[in-house]
Amino acid sequence: MDAQRRVQVRAGLVRLQAVLKSERASPLEEVSVAGRIAQEAQAAFVFEVKAARSAGHSWERIAEHAPGFGPAAGDDGAQRLFESLASASGGGRACVSLRCGSCDGVVVDRGPYGGHPSDAEQGHRQECARHRRDVERYVASLSDVPASPSTGIEPGAACPAAPGIDLGFGLE
Numbered sequence: 001m002d003a004q005r006r007v008q009v010r011a012g013l014v015r016l017q018a019v020l021k022s023e024r025a026s027p028l029e030e031v032s033v034a035g036r037i038a039q040e041a042q043a044a045f046v047f048e049v050k051a052a053r054s055a056g057h058s059w060e061r062i063a064e065h066a067p068g069f070g071p072a073a074g075d076d077g078a079q080r081l082f083e084s085l086a087s088a089s090g091g092g093r094a095c096v097s098l099r100c101g102s103c104d105g106v107v108v109d110r111g112p113y114g115g116h117p118s119d120a121e122q123g124h125r126q127e128c129a130r131h132r133r134d135v136e137r138y139v140a141s142l143s144d145v146p147a148s149p150s151t152g153i154e155p156g157a158a159c160p161a162a163p164g165i166d167l168g169f170g171l172e
């Protein structure tokens, strides 16, 4: 989340918390305000998870830090976290779109389901050091892995944005 957006979010949360603390607020006003806080928090959560992926953290590592997705919540936390953010692409396969912090490529992330890194993340630039390391690590972990992606998914296939969240509390 960029600095300006963080300032806006914090200012909005402070205003909303003030409404919740007000003795004049009715229960229905408080429901509305609490709902807006939940929406804003969810939007911030999505943004920060994608930022962590852009920075090169694995879904597994991010899930360890995400309440409700960590080890205590089961061993499929990384997949559940991915699925909570993903939208279906044209081919029907779930994906998350993000910008690689290493090569600045727009990456279609297909989630933490294993396989060749070039299948799981498409859109890295050819010179991407991070992606090259991921491929080298993957190849080293297997004895007879094919040298190229095996699923035949269109390189650069678009990943539609997840449904937007209407923040609706006037953070201009």
Ligand SMILES: [Zn+2]
Pocket (backbone or CB within 6 Å): 100, 101, 102, 103, 104, 105, 123, 124, 125, 128, 129, 130, 131
């Ligand atoms: Zn990259």
